[in-house]
Ligand SMILES: Cc1ncc(C[n+]2csc(CCOP(=O)(O)OP(=O)(O)O)c2C)c(N)n1
C-alpha cells in the first residue's frame with residue numbers, strides 16, 4: 001500500500017494504462033505544460049514521448065473526432081479536456097459519434113475512446129470556466145460516465161476507461177486533487193465492476209453523491225455525528241449505466257434520502273437519484289420526502305460574495321439533514 | 327512538419343525596434359494614441375497589482391505589449407459600431423474609452439462594474455461605448471461579431487462589427503465557418519487577429535504549419551493586411567482602409583497584427599518558464615519592440631514633442647486611474663437576489 005493523492009493517482013492511471021497497452025495514448029490541450037491540468041499529467045510526455053502524449057492546437061472538435069477515429073481504427077486514446085466548458089465544442093463527436101456508432105452500425109464497431117472532462121471551478125472564474133455537465137453526458141445512451149471521488153477510484157476508473165470496449169466519459173474534479181488515501185498496487189479493471197459503494201454506514205438517513213459531492217457529504221456526516229445523526233453516504237461512481245440497487249436498499253433501512261450533486265437542479269443527476277428512490281422504494285418505508293441539494297439554477301458568478309453563496313458546503317448539507325428530521 | 331516562416335522580420339523581435347515611421351498622421355492624433363496606449367498599459371499594471379494584492383481572484387489575461395492594436399483600430403470606429411473580444415480584452419475595451427471605473431470595479435466583482443459585477447475580467451460589457459461583449463471561450467465571439475455585421479448590414483447605416491481574437495482562435499473550426507459566411511454574405515466585419523505567436527504555453531510553430539494566419543482570410547477571398555502590431559500607425563492605416571471598405575459595402579476585412587504579450591498567459595507574472603519555447607531571451611528582445619517607446623521616440627525626433635508633454639499626460643493618467651480605483655474600491659458587491667434575478671428576463675417565473 002502507498003499513500004496517493006487524487007491528482008497523482010490520475011497520473012498513475014495514465015502510466016499504468018499506457019504501459020500496459022501500447023495502443024493507449026493521451027491527446028489534448030496543455031499536455032506539455034507543467035500546470036494546465038494540475039499535477040495530473042506531469043511529465044507523462046517525458047516518460048512516454050511526445051508521440052504518445054500529444055499536445056494539440058486549440059481545436060476541441062477535431063482533436064476529439066481524431067481520437068474517435070483512431071479508436072475506430074484499433075487505438076485506445078484518452079482525450080483530455082482541461083475544462084468541461086471547452087469540451088462543449090466537441091459535443092458532436094462525443095454525443096452523435098462516439099456514443100452512437102456501436103448501436104447504429106449493428107454492434108460491430110467499438111469506439112474505444114476515453115474522454116476525460118475536468119471540472120475546474122471556483123476562484124472567481126465565472127460562467128464559462130466552472131461547469132459540471134456530467135448530467136448531460138449521463139443522459140446519453142452509449143456513453144459510460146464515471147466520476148471518481150477517491151484517489152483509488154481516480155486511478156482505477158481511468159484504467160477501466162482506457163480498457164473499456166465502450167466510449168467512456170471520465171470526469172475528475174480539481175477540488176478533489178489533494179484527497180489522499182492508502183492504495184493497493186494498480187491492476188486491470190473491468191468497467192462493469194464499477195458500481196455504487198457505501199463510503200460511510202449510518203442508520204438515520206441516506207445521502208447519495210458522486211465526485212467532490214461525496215467528500216462534502218462525508219464532511220457533513222461528520223458534523224451530524226456530533227448531533228447524534230448517523231448518515232449513510234453512498235458514492236455513486238458510475239452515472240451511466242446507473243445501478244440504483246444499493247441506494248434503494250439503503251433507503252429502505254434509513255427511510256430518508258438526500259441527493260447531493262455539484263450540477264444544476266433541473267433535469268440534473270440529483271433528479272435521477274431522487275427518481276430512483278421514488279420509483280424503487282415503497283412509500284411505506286419512507287419517513288419523509290426525498291430531497292436534493294444542487295447548485296442554484298444559475299450560471300456561476302464571479303463576484304466573491306456571490307461565488308461563496310453559490311457552491312454547496314458541508315454545513316449546508318448538514319443543515320438540510322437536520323431539517324429533514326429524525 | 328515543414329514550418330513556413332511567412333512573417334519573416336515581422337516575427338523577428340530583433341527587427342522593428344526603431345522609432346516609428348509616422349507617415350502623414352497628425353501630431354494631435356499621434357499624441358492621442360500615446361495617451362490611449364499608456365492608459366491601457368497603466369490600467370493593466372494596476373489590475374496586475376490588484377491581483378497580486380489579492381484584491382481580486384478572477385483570472386486576468388493581460389495584454390501588456392499589445393496596446394497598439396486596439397488603439398489603431400479604434401481610431402476608425404464611430405458610435406454605432408460594435409466591438410467584440412475574447413479573454414484578453416482589456417485593451418479593446420479601454421481603447422473605446424469605455425469607463426475606467428467600470429472595468430476596475432468589474433475586475434473586483436463590484437455591482438458598479440461593466441457587467442454589474444457578474445463577469446469579472448473575462449466578461450466585459452459596455453455597449454454605450456461600442457464594446458458589445460467579451461467572453462473567454464476561444465473563438466466564441468467570432469460568429470457573434472459576424473451576426474452583428476449581419477445586423478449592421480440589415481440596418482443599412484454603414485456601421486461595422488469588429489472582432490478581436492488571437493492566433494490560437496484560428497485553430498477553432500468556427501473561425502473558418504465565420505470567414506466563409508461573412509464573405510458569402512458580404513458582411514461589414516473587421517476580423518482583427520492579434521497574432522502574438524503563442525496560445526498559452528505553445529508557440530505557433532507547434533500548432534500551425536505557418537506563422538501567418540492571414541492565409542485563412544485569403545482562402546475565403548477576404549482582403550487582408552499583415553502588419554507590425556506594435557506600430558500604431560501601421561495598424562491605424564490598415565484598419566482605416568478595411569473599415570472604410572466594409573462601411574461602403576465591400577464586405578469583410580482581416581487584419582493580422584503581429585505582436586507579443588509581455589506577461590504570462592494568465593495572471594500578473596512573466597511566466598517565462600511555462601512555455602515550451604518562450605524564453606527570457608525572447609521576452610527581452612520583444613520588449614525592445616515596445617509600441618509605446620517607439621511612438622514616443624518618433625514623436626520626439628520627427629515632431630519635436632517635448633518630454634514635458636508626455637510627463638503631463640502620464641500624470642493625468644495616474645490621477646485618472648487613482649480616482650477610478652478609489653471609486654471602484656468604494657463600491658458595493660452585487661446585492662439582493664441577482665444570482666437568480668439575472669437568469670431570465672423578469673426573474674424566474
Ligand atoms: C474553446 C476553448 N478552448 C480552450 C480554451 C483555453 N484557452 C484560453 S485562452 C487560450 C489561448 C488562446 O490563444 P490565442 O487565441 O492566441 O490568444 P492569446 O491568449 O494569445 O491572446 C486557450 C487555449 C478556451 N478558453 N476556450
Ligand SMILES: [Mg+2]
Pocket residue numbers: 492493494520521522523524525526
Ligand atoms: Mg496568441
